[in-house]
Amino acid sequence: MSHRDTNYSYRSVSPPTSPQISPPSSPFLSKSNDESSPQKPEQRLSANAKRQKYLRRLFKFRQMDFEYAFWQMIYxxxxxxxxxxxxxxRKNTKDQWAxxxxxxxxxxxxxxIISSLGFFIVLGLRxxxxxxxxxxxxxxxCIGVGLIIATILWFLTNRYMVIAPPRGxxxxxGYxxxxxxxxxxxxxxxLHLFQLPFLNTVIIGDGFLSRFCGNxxxxxxxxxxIYITFLGYSALPFLKNTRTMLFPVTAVLVIYLLSLVLGWNFSGGLSYFYKYRVFVEP
Incomplete structure (x- = not known):
């Protein structure tokens, strides 16, 4: 067979090349696009499986990214x-927001725990x-109240704020x-670490200055x-009317002004509440 025939035979059996299609640039992919693109098996986990995986990792400190968590706290x-x-x-790479x-x-x-140690010293706890x-x-x-608040907002946002989202x-x-x-x-x-050094010296007292600083x-x-909560839900592209989450700020401001007029010292009340709930009879 001649050199020309060999080249022709190679070209005839080579599969035709298909044009390369780049993924869409938008960070929010629809479910149909997600299913057609190759993904890792962990991206297909159910909500229950993701929760169990999260709880299993709770005691595996070597697998945790503490540096990234510190970065989030600073920002x-x-x-x-x-x-x-x-x-x-994270939604783009792991198919979950949480x-x-x-x-x-x-x-x-x-x-x-660090702030609790501060209250242990300031409040004179045993x-x-x-x-x-x-x-x-x-x-x-933190966790108990957080479970309640997260469940309420999860229910309200899914019930009243979702804009005809894509499937799923x-x-x-978890988010x-x-x-x-x-x-x-x-x-x-x-309220804890920053306020703690001034709690007994400046904030707890009957005067207006103490009340003003603490409140x-x-x-x-x-x-x-409230503001960071608003940012969290406004980051979801399929929610509407997220600005309504800022409305409680008005109520908080009204209560703050009333507290200055009526003589309520929230920090003093918090200290008495902390002492009362951990108080043990000798």
């Missing part, structure tokens, strides 16, 4: 919008009261809980909690 103060842009990236890494919750629990205080702070104030697009419960954790971290830093911190902390 929740500096630029919280960047934090939620990374949630959008975190699959419990590192943020672990570090938040660590900060709660050691067995300190242990009880930590349990209340982590499992009731809804607010994940609603992550939004609570994001908003709760600055609140804890303001102003409460106003900032709660308003920031």
């Amino acid at each position: 929740l103060f500096v630029s919280p919008q960047k934090v939620y842009r990374n949630f959008q990236y 975190r699959d890494d419990p590192a943020f919750l672990v570090i938040l629990s660590f900060w709660l 050691w067995h009261e300190f242990i009880k205080f930590i349990i209340w702070m982590v499992f009731v104030d 697009q809804d607010v994940e419960w 609603a809980f992550d939004v609570h954790l994001n908003a709760y971290f600055p609140l804890v830093m303001i 102003s911190l409460w106003l900032i902390a709660i308003a920031y909690y």
Whole structure:
């Protein structure tokens, strides 16, 4: 066979090349596009399987990305919008909005223990009261209340705010809980760690200055909690009327002004409440 015949035979058996199609540039892919593109098996997990995977990783510290969690905590103060842009990236790569890494919750629990140690010193608690205080702070104030708030907002957003989404697009419960954790971290830093050194010296007192300083911190902390919560749900492209989540700020401002006039000291009340619920008869 001649050299010319050999080349012709090779060309005749070569499969025709198909044009390469690049994925759409939009970060929000429809479900049909997701199904047609190759994905990892973990992207096909059900909600229950994702929850179980998250809980299993809760005690595997070597698998957690603590550096990334610290980055998120810093940017929740500096630029919280960047934090939620990374949630959008997770949706593209892992087909879920919620975190699959419990590192943020672990570090938040660590900060709660540190703040509990501060209250242990400032409030003059005993050691067995300190242990009880930590349990209340982590499992009731943070996780327990967070479960309630996340469930309520998850139900309301899916029921009243979804804009005829593509199939399978809804607010994940895990994402609603992550939004609570994001908003709760600055609140804890303001009301606990930042306020703590001035609690007995400046904030707890009967004067107007004490009331003004303490209640102003409460106003900032709660308003920031509401704002970060609003950012979390407004980052979802299939929700409407998310600005309504900012309405409670008005009520918080009214209560703040009333507290200054009527002599309510929220920080003093919080301290008495903390002492009361961990108090154990000798």
